[in-house]
Amino acid sequence: MGDRAWFQIEFAEKDQQKFADLDDEFNKDNFDEVDINSGILSGTFYEMNYGGYSQIDKFAEAKLTFRANHGAGGNYPAGEAVCFNGWLRELVSDDHESVMVPITKEGVSQRYLDHAREFFEINDKIDEYFKNANIQNNSHSNLKKTA
Numbered sequence: 081m082g083d084r085a086w087f088q089i090e091f092a093e094k095d096q097q098k099f100a101d102l103d104d105e106f107n108k109d110n111f112d113e114v115d116i117n118s119g120i121l122s123g124t125f126y127e128m129n130y131g132g133y134s135q136i137d138k139f140a141e142a143k144l145t146f147r148a149n150h151g152a153g154g155n156y157p158a159g160e161a162v163c164f165n166g167w168l169r170e171l172v173s174d175d176h177e178s179v180m181v182p183i184t185k186e187g188v189s190q191r192y193l194d195h196a197r198e199f200f201e202i203n204d205k206i207d208e209y210f211k212n213a214n215i216q217n218n219s220h221s222n223l224k225k226t227a
Contacts, residue, residue, distance in 0.1 A: 085151035085158075087128035087135075092213035093121045095144060102138055119214040136161050140168035145209050149173060162202040164209065169199040 089106075091099060093116055099106040108114050111123035128135070131150035139146060143166035152158040160179050161170040171179040179199065181192045 083130055083153040083155060084127040085131040085153045087125045087132040087148065087150045088122065089132070089135075089146055089148040090120060090122045091144065091146040092210060093119050094213055095146075096121055098142070098144055099139065099146075102142055102144075103135055106135070120210050131156060131159065136163070136168070136170070139163065140166055142166070145206055147203070147206055160199075162199055162206055164202045164205040167198075167202055167205075169195055169202055171196060171199050 089099075096106075096108055100108075104110070105125070106123070108116075108121060108123065112126045113124040115122045125132075128150070131153055132148060133156075136148055140163045145164050146161075147163075148161045150159055157172045158174065159170055160173045161168065163169075171181070173179050179196065181188055181196050
């Protein structure tokens with residue numbers, strides 16, 4: 081067991097099996113807390129090794145779409161991750177889940193600014209993906225009710 085922190089993830093409920101196939105812990109019955117609302121699954125683990133970094137990387141490599149955040153551990157800060165179809169960006173965050181960009185006496189690095197812009201661009205794409213997942217989810221449930 082390594083350095084552990086809380087970990088939250090949000091993804092389209094229709095994609096749940098893809099996450100579980102990559103990591104058994106991500107079966108919806110294994111979360112410490114789980115909420116499914118409008119076709120979006122939000123799951124929380126009270127403790128996860130190293131803030132879920134390896135899971136975030138694994139899910140991104142599999143080109144999944146999700147949002148994740150985690151608390152600070154002994155050797156890393158709290159963070160936010162967004163991933164759309166494998167396009168991953170991670171930023172440091174505070175305890176209120178606000179992302180942060182480091183500022184030094186030289187100012188803000190262009191690299192960090194580019195990452196922040198990409199973070200929010202990806203986040204917008206996730207919103208659209210989730211909106212479409214909700215429409216699909218509602219359309220399927222309506223079919224079941226009328227069929």
